[in-house]
Amino acid sequence: MNSVANVVGLLGVLGILSAYILLQSERLRAEQPMYSLLNALGSGAILFSLLFDFNLSAALVEGMWMLISFYGLLRSRKKNRRGAEWNAARVPPEVE
Numbered sequence: 535m536n537s538v539a540n541v542v543g544l545l546g547v548l549g550i551l552s553a554y555i556l557l558q559s560e561r562l563r564a565e566q567p568m569y570s571l572l573n574a575l576g577s578g579a580i581l582f583s584l585l586f587d588f589n590l591s592a593a594l595v596e597g598m599w600m601l602i603s604f605y606g607l608l609r610s611r612k613k614n615r616r617g618a619e620w621n622a623a624r625v626p627p628e629v630e
Contacts, residue, residue: 539586546579550599565613570606573599 553572556562562569577599584593 536586539583542579543583546576546581546583549573549576549579551576564606565610567607567610567614570603570610574603574607577603 549572553562553569553576556572557564557569577596580596581593581600584596
């Protein structure tokens with residue numbers, strides 16, 4: 535099971551690094567849900583791997599990383615919902 539945990543952890547690292555590379559190369563914005571999703575999934579995968587080889591400092595960093603990423607997902611969801619409501623209010627009625 536340790537090898538599975540290592541693979542899952544490495545995939546988590548890949549997810550977090552991919553999000554950061556995409557952000558720095560301006561292919562992804564921090565406000566986009568995909569950025570927070572990649573970070574949340576990545577940190578969750580790393581936390582899973584830490585269940586098999588625990589390290590307190592790494593677990594704290596990844597736990598906070600995941601919580602902050604969930605906060606970012608909630609913010610983008612609220613922002614998108616408000617934007618959709620605002621855009622719906624701006625759409626003119628259909629002309630018959």
